Amino acid sequence: MTDRLALLVILDGLRRDALSPERTPNLWRLMGRGTAFTGYRSMFPSATRIVSASTATGCLPASHGLAGNSLALLREDGTLLPLDAGDPGFLPTRRALRGSALDRPTLADRLAPHGGVAIFSNVSPGAALAHDPNRSGRLVQRAIAHEPGREAAPATDITLDAAGDARLTARFLEEGLGGALGLLWLGEPDASQHAHPLGSPAAWAAITAADTRLGEVMAAVDRRRTAGQEVLLLAGSDHGHETVEAVIDVEAELAAAGLDPGETLVTASNGTSVLVHLAPSRDPAPVLEFLRARPWVGTLLEGEALAAAGQRPGAEGLIAAIAMRRHGGVNQYGIPGMALAAKPVAGKPDRLGCGQHGGLGAAEQAPVMIADGPGFAPGGRDAAPARPIDLAPTLLAFLGHGDAGVPMDGRPLQSRPSQQPPG
Ligand SMILES: [Zn+2]
Structure with a gap:
C-alpha cells in the first residue's frame, strides 16, 4: 500500500442542481465530509473528450490541442479533415499528423515514475484514451485498454449503462487502487440523460445508480483511511445537461x-x-x-x-x-x-x-466537484471559480509532486483563501 492515494470519480453529465439527500445520498454525505466547489464550471465545449483532456493535462484546449469532441485538422494542402475525437483512432491520427497526441503531458505521464495511474472509464474510447494516449499508465475500457507500454484486452463486459458502471466500479475497487492515482469515470447519468428527458424516472434512476457507485468508492476510502493510508477523494462531474x-x-x-x-x-x-x-x-x-x-x-x-x-x-x-x-x-x-x-x-x-450539452448553458456549465481529504475543510463551501484544469494540479500537490518544470494552466484547489468554514 502506498502512503498516499489520490482518487478521482466522475459521474458523467451530472448537473449540480440534481443533488439532494434523497436522490444522491452519497454525494450529499461527501459534501459534509469535504469541500464543495459551488463555482465549479466545465470547459468549452462542455463535452466529455475535451474535459477529459483538460483533466488529464491540467491545461486549456489552447495548450493541450484537443479543441472539441468533434473538430477538424488542417491538411498540408490547406483543406480540412473533419474528425470525431471519440473514435479510438483519433489521438493516434493526431500524433501521426502533429507529432503528439496531446501537446502537454498527462497525469499518467507525470505519475508513471511515482506509483502510476489506473484509469477505468465507461465513456467513449477517445475520451478514455485522452487520459493516457502515450500508454504511460493502465487504461480499462470496453473497446480499448492498455498496460504501461503495451496493449491489453478490452473489458468487453463493461456495457454503457448502470450495470456496466457497477461492473467497472467493482473491478476498479479490486484492481485500480494500488498506484498513486485511481480514476473512475462512469458512463451514467450521461448515457441515460441523452436517451431520456431530464427529470424523467429513467434519468433519476441513472443518477441514483451512479451515486451508489460513488458510495462503494467512499466505503473503500474509509477502509484505507482506517488502515492508515492518506486518501484524497475528488468526486463530481464533467458537465451538466440541458x-x-x-x-x-x-x-x-x-x-x-x-x-x-x-x-x-x-x-x-x-x-x-x-x-x-x-x-x-x-x-x-x-x-x-x-x-x-x-x-x-x-x-x-x-x-x-x-x-x-x-x-x-x-x-x-x-x-x-x-x-x-x-x-x-x-x-x-x-x-x-x-x-x-x-x-x-x-x-x-x-x-x-x-x-x-456542449455549450455555455447555465446547467451545462454547473457540474459537481467535491474534495474530501487533506487540505479540504469538512463541510466547506468554496464559491471561487474552479474548473477541470485545476484537478491535475490538485492531485499532484496532494501526492507531493509539482509541475516538474512543465507548467499547467490550472491551480491547486487546496487551501485557497476563498474556502469558508461551514455555514
Ligand atoms: Zn461527459
Missing part, C-alpha cells in the same frame, strides 16, 4: 446560403456548440457575417472571446465557435434549461426533448 428544444442543421443552412461547407469550411457539432473551421485560402468575413445574423446562434465566439474560452483562434483553421441559443425555461418535468443542438454530421443523433 434539454434539446430543436436540432439545427448548420451545414445545410451554410449550403443554402452559398457558403459551400465541405473541405474548406467545417462546422463541427459539439452538441449545443459548434466549432467553425475555415481553410486559410478563404475569407472568413462572409461566414462570420452570416453566422452573426442567425437566430439559432446564442453567442458567436471570435478572436479574444474565443481565446478567453480557452481555445486557440487560428489553430487548425478555427475561426469561431458557436454556443447555440438557449433559455431558462423548463421541460415537462420542470427541469430548467432549454437549448438548440447542432445536428452532427455522423454519430449520435440528438433526441428531441432529451438531454444534451
